[in-house]
Amino acid sequence: MNRDQSENDRREVFTQHWMAAEPSVSAYVFAVISSFHDAEDLVQQIAQEAARRFDQYDPERPFLGWALWIAKSRVIDFYRHRSRDRLVFSDDLLSRLGEVIASRETGRNERREALEHCLDSLPERSRKLLDLRYVENAPSDSIAKSVGSTSASIRVTLTRLRDRLAACVQQRLAMEEAR
Amino acid sequence: MTQHQGKIDQYLDSGLGPEDAAQFEQWLQEDQNLQLLAARAELHTDLRRSLQRRSVQKEAMSHFRDLTSHSDETEPDTQRQEQTFSRRPNTVASTTNTSWHSKKWFILAMATAAILLFAFLSIPESESPNRQTAARSQRIARIAYQQNAGWQSGPRVTGDAVGGGMVQLQVGIARLDFSNGATVTLQGPAKFEILSANRTRLHQGVLTVHVPGTAIGFEIETPAIDVIDLGTAFGLAVGVDGETDVCVFEGEVEVSASGETSNSKSRLLHAGSAVRSKPQEGKIESVLYETNRFKDGWPVTSGVLQATGLMKFVSPGPEFVPGRYEDNEHIVVFAERQGITLDSEIPVDLTSPGLYQRIHRHNEQKIAAGTTVRSYLLQLDPLGTRERNSENKPRVTGQITFDKPVIGLIASTSRLTNTDTLLGHPDGQYKTTRRGIEPTRKEDNLGIKRDAVVLSDDRRTLSLDLSAGSAVDQIRVIVKETEPKSNGQQRTK
Numbered sequence: 001m002n003r004d005q006s007e008n009d010r011r012e013v014f015t016q017h018w019m020a021a022e023p024s025v026s027a028y029v030f031a032v033i034s035s036f037h038d039a040e041d042l043v044q045q046i047a048q049e050a051a052r053r054f055d056q057y058d059p060e061r062p063f064l065g066w067a068l069w070i071a072k073s074r075v076i077d078f079y080r081h082r083s084r085d086r087l088v089f090s091d092d093l094l095s096r097l098g099e100v101i102a103s104r105e106t107g108r109n110e111r112r113e114a115l116e117h118c119l120d121s122l123p124e125r126s127r128k129l130l131d132l133r134y135v136e137n138a139p140s141d142s143i144a145k146s147v148g149s150t151s152a153s154i155r156v157t158l159t160r161l162r163d164r165l166a167a168c169v170q171q172r173l174a175m176e177e178a179r
Numbered sequence: 180m181t182q183h184q185g186k187i188d189q190y191l192d193s194g195l196g197p198e199d200a201a202q203f204e205q206w207l208q209e210d211q212n213l214q215l216l217a218a219r220a221e222l223h224t225d226l227r228r229s230l231q232r233r234s235v236q237k238e239a240m241s242h243f244r245d246l247t248s249h250s251d252e253t254e255p256d257t258q259r260q261e262q263t264f265s266r267r268p269n270t271v272a273s274t275t276n277t278s279w280h281s282k283k284w285f286i287l288a289m290a291t292a293a294i295l296l297f298a299f300l301s302i303p304e305s306e307s308p309n310r311q312t313a314a315r316s317q318r319i320a321r322i323a324y325q326q327n328a329g330w331q332s333g334p335r336v337t338g339d340a341v342g343g344g345m346v347q348l349q350v351g352i353a354r355l356d357f358s359n360g361a362t363v364t365l366q367g368p369a370k371f372e373i374l375s376a377n378r379t380r381l382h383q384g385v386l387t388v389h390v391p392g393t394a395i396g397f398e399i400e401t402p403a404i405d406v407i408d409l410g411t412a413f414g415l416a417v418g419v420d421g422e423t424d425v426c427v428f429e430g431e432v433e434v435s436a437s438g439e440t441s442n443s444k445s446r447l448l449h450a451g452s453a454v455r456s457k458p459q460e461g462k463i464e465s466v467l468y469e470t471n472r473f474k475d476g477w478p479v480t481s482g483v484l485q486a487t488g489l490m491k492f493v494s495p496g497p498e499f500v501p502g503r504y505e506d507n508e509h510i511v512v513f514a515e516r517q518g519i520t521l522d523s524e525i526p527v528d529l530t531s532p533g534l535y536q537r538i539h540r541h542n543e544q545k546i547a548a549g550t551t552v553r554s555y556l557l558q559l560d561p562l563g564t565r566e567r568n569s570e571n572k573p574r575v576t577g578q579i580t581f582d583k584p585v586i587g588l589i590a591s592t593s594r595l596t597n598t599d600t601l602l603g604h605p606d607g608q609y610k611t612t613r614r615g616i617e618p619t620r621k622e623d624n625l626g627i628k629r630d631a632v633v634l635s636d637d638r639r640t641l642s643l644d645l646s647a648g649s650a651v652d653q654i655r656v657i658v659k660e661t662e663p664k665s666n667g668q669q670r671t672k
Contacts, residue, residue, distance in 0.1 A: 026224045028226070030227075052418070097216070131230055134226055151425045155189065159188045
């Protein structure tokens with residue numbers, strides 16, 4: 001009974017840690033793996049490995065740093081098994097990116113929440129474009145075909161949209177801070 | 180600023196060619212540029228997550244509206260189904276297709292988020308589209324049995340059809356009978372996906388499967404291994420990290436390391452062997468044959484839904500067959516044969532429900548030719564010899580429930596021997612001397628502690644109260660798989 005209880009506690013602690021770390025771990029993986037299918041797979045594997053090795057985690061240290069350390073070795077494994085894709089990142093660069101992502105942990109949730117509001121305020125046309133990119137996972141040339149535009153123009157429009165959303169997020173956060 | 184962002188977006192959206200990639204890496208050496216990449220990757224990730232979630236919710240809502248506004252049955256949309264559960268496309272050919280894949284990945288990601296956390300947090304909105312699609316797909320399997328089963332999607336009824344898609348069992352045991360004849364028993368927590376009538380995937384958990392001749396080629400993938408069944412029975416266990424164990428109980432299976440990265444050749448595994456593999460390692464190692472974790476699901480796969488008292492369903496494997504395995508403390512249950520269609524009628528000792536003490540004295544009962552049956556052997560086999568009149572004669576009682584009706588019991592030595600070839604286990608070693616339920620003898624304590632056998636009114640449950648002396652007590656149980664058919668074609672596909 002006691003053992004079950006402590007096992008349950010352990011799971012709960014892990015769950016809380018992972019829920020908090022997952023968006024950052026995902027950002028890290030999406031930053032270094034070009035195919036989103038592979039990236040999603042990898043995030044799942046990292047989660048599973050972290051769960052399995054949770055005993056080895058030192059609670060004195062930040063969980064995200066530990067999870068990103070697992071993520072890094074998974075990413076390296078991934079490219080090692082896949083000779084046709086070359087990893088853009090050196091070992092050193094992977095570590096530095098991990099540090100940068102970890103340093104951005106504060107305010108991560110607030111930024112995500114702000115993004116939700118910003119998305120709500122987007123015109124329908126822009127939302128559709130983003131859906132094509134992120135839900136349909138269409139590359140810019142097929143988006144261009146479906147909306148009667150050019151691939152280059154779609155790329156520029158998407159970048160502007162993202163810039164606009166990023167700016168909106170910053171504004172919202174600044175407003176909330178001022179309150 | 181936008182110029183940099185454009186470059187980063189291009190990298191994140193579609194990757195870069197070798198030359199651009201080298202330049203990009205150089206550019207990232209600057210800390211501030213790495214910061215820009217991190218921030219942009221966050222934005223891309225959050226956008227993807229948020230938009231996919233919104234899309235799934237929207238779709239679920241429109242399904243809900245459809246369901247409430249049309250009470251009539253929707254046409255099965257098999258083409259969509261194919262697309263949804265086929266392997267990933269390499270190119271973006273159709274937006275519906277990729278859209279579904281994106282959502283599927285979102286769903287999978289969310290589902291893993293739940294599982295990994297062992298806690299199986301429920302995320303209903305992420306599962307509903309799968310369920311909806313499954314509901315509209317053709318019936319691939321049905322829930323044949325469940326015991327304390329808790330489904331992530333809410334309660335399910337035994338007999339319910341199951342289409343393609345994810346099946347998540349949080350606790351308990353559930354058996355899915357596929358229309359091609361394959362029988363899969365899941366032990367919760369398990370995450371199982373039906374990709375098509377012949378192809379499934381165990382993402383996590385434990386299952387046992389029996390595949391009859393009609394379903395040879397039935398395939399189960401895991402994160403580490405693909406298993407193709409060659410007409411047999413086996414167990415599969417997938418850990419949270421995707422590490423997979425395959426344990427072959429009967430017949431043979433073909434295994435190969437899964438994933439596009441693996442070029443490893445497939446391997447043939449025979450009964451009594453076991454292998455293990457980790458995802459992405461591409462190698463398969465032999466391990467000790469150990470079936471303990473399958474002990475809850477295996478009897479259910481074999482058609483034994485419950486065994487209580489001293490009744491014990493034997494472990495799977497070539498060493499656990501009649502004649503090789505003994506146990507003087509239990510009534511051991513062996514599954515012997517399945518899918519046997521009788522060429523001619525066979526005489527048995529008992530065919531009707533009721534309480535019996537001298538089974539084989541009820542003569543001249545028969546099972547008709549053309550009936551397709553399954554057989555089991557129940558035995559109390561004392562290790563060593565005991566005095567027949569000893570006070571310490573072991574007395575064992577137990578009860579067993581089958582998934583199909585019992586249509587005959589054989590308990591006399593001659594009839595047991597006569598049916599060994601047809602209904603006995605192919606690898607069993609059967610004796611020809613006294614082995615049935617003992618008739619009461621004069622020298623026994625008269626009227627006390629006789630063997631008693633009860634077959635319930637629904638023919639599914641058998642109770643035994645046996646005493647075993649120096650002889651072996653055995654009963655062969657015959658259950659009905661299908662009725663005889665008049666046109667001579669006995670088995671359904």
